Amino acid sequence: MMVRLADGDRSAFDGAYALLWPALLAFCKRALVPSDAEDAAQLALLKVFDRASTFQRDKDALTWAITIAAWEVRTIRKRHVRSRSTSIDADEQASPADDPERAAADHERVEAAQAVLGSLSEDDRATLAATVAEETPAGVSSPAFRKRRERAMGRLKEAWRRIHGD
Amino acid sequence: MATDASTLKQQARRLYEIGRLRGALGWSIPALVLAALVALVVRQVSMPLAIGVALYAASVGLLWWGRTLGRGVLPGLVFGLVPLAAALFANFHGHACIGAACFRVCTLACFGGGLVAGLLIARVAVRSPNPLALFLSAGSVAFLTGVIGGACMGVYPVIGMAVALAFGLVPVALRSRPRAQ
Numbered sequence: 242m243m244v245r246l247a248d249g250d251r252s253a254f255d256g257a258y259a260l261l262w263p264a265l266l267a268f269c270k271r272a273l274v275p276s277d278a279e280d281a282a283q284l285a286l287l288k289v290f291d292r293a294s295t296f297q298r299d300k301d302a303l304t305w306a307i308t309i310a311a312w313e314v315r316t317i318r319k320r321h322v323r324s325r326s327t328s329i330d331a332d333e334q335a336s337p338a339d340d341p342e343r344a345a346a347d348h349e350r351v352e353a354a355q356a357v358l359g360s361l362s363e364d365d366r367a368t369l370a371a372t373v374a375e376e377t378p379a380g381v382s383s384p385a386f387r388k389r390r391e392r393a394m395g396r397l398k399e400a401w402r403r404i405h406g407d
Numbered sequence: 408m409a410t411d412a413s414t415l416k417q418q419a420r421r422l423y424e425i426g427r428l429r430g431a432l433g434w435s436i437p438a439l440v441l442a443a444l445v446a447l448v449v450r451q452v453s454m455p456l457a458i459g460v461a462l463y464a465a466s467v468g469l470l471w472w473g474r475t476l477g478r479g480v481l482p483g484l485v486f487g488l489v490p491l492a493a494a495l496f497a498n499f500h501g502h503a504c505i506g507a508a509c510f511r512v513c514t515l516a517c518f519g520g521g522l523v524a525g526l527l528i529a530r531v532a533v534r535s536p537n538p539l540a541l542f543l544s545a546g547s548v549a550f551l552t553g554v555i556g557g558a559c560m561g562v563y564p565v566i567g568m569a570v571a572l573a574f575g576l577v578p579v580a581l582r583s584r585p586r587a588q
Contacts, residue, residue, distance in 0.1 A: 246423070248477070249427065249471075249472055249474045249477055254423065258419060262415075283415055286415065287418055290419040290420070290422050290423040290426065291422040291423065291426040292426060293423050293426060293427075294423075294430045295426075295430060
């Protein structure tokens with residue numbers, strides 16, 4: 242269908258649309274919350290048709306369309322991460338003393354994190370600290386540090402589950 | 408962003424057409440480059456560039472439309488170089504002398520170039536599922552390509568080129584007839 246569309250056969254448009262839209266929407270729904278999923282799927286669909294004339298006949302059409310959708314999903318996720326970090330920055334600027342409830346919740350969170358971190362070994366804590374600081378400790382190769390970080394993260398998750406549940 | 412289904416479909420359709428047009432505009436640029444090169448070679452700007460723009464417009468239209476007509480653009484442009492080269496050659500060596508008698512060979516060169524291009528296009532067209540459409544598309548592009556070089560020599564070389572190109576229709580018609588039957 243996409244090959245015909247790339248060739249200029251307009252009669253393939255309806256068929257391609259009917260096949261692609263549900264597939265892209267289903268893919269995006271698995272990766273994002275429903276409202277974001279629809280936005281991502283719509284953007285992906287429009288990009289697919291915008292680039293339809295450049296589609297290469299040796300490629301698999303669905304894989305190609307899903308790749309475009311994956312980029313849209315990634316973009317929306319990145320946007321969310323960015324906006325979340327902006328709101329955290331804004332929260333940090335406000336004084337916790339202004340809101341006693343929030344101050345208490347923050348205190349609880351810090352205590353919970355301390356309890357979990359306290360149950361880890363000194364090495365794991367150092368590894369996690371280096372990860373947060375986006376540094377690789379001197380004398381440790383990058384692959385070795387990556388493995389160490391994976392193990393430390395695994396133990397951190399396990400400790401959190403053990404202390405605070407899922 | 409949330410849009411209802413019919414609006415989304417219309418948007419998709421519009422973007423599809425825009426995408427095709429964008430691609431056609433880009434892929435047709437060699438036609439303008441060719442016209443500019445010919446203008447440099449013959450040291451005449453207006454005629455080669457005017458026909459170059461016409462060739463560009465034809466190429467954009469055919470590529471945007473696509474299918475068999477779109478597929479004819481590349482062979483038309485490539486095989487159109489034959490009458491173009493013949494016309495350029497005739498432009499610089501425009502007469503032949505036999506004994507004391509000298510005569511202009513522009514029309515003859517353009518006719519020869521057009522004939523070769525027509526037969527080459529016919530050879531490609533007969534392998535296509537729609538030979539006539541491919542021949543007409545490629546033939547018109549080849550004609551415009553050839554005319555870039557031949558137009559400055561007058562109307563007869565151009566007519567000669569068109570007639571010679573049309574000879575390519577003979578094998579296309581012969582090959583199309585058994586299929587139609």
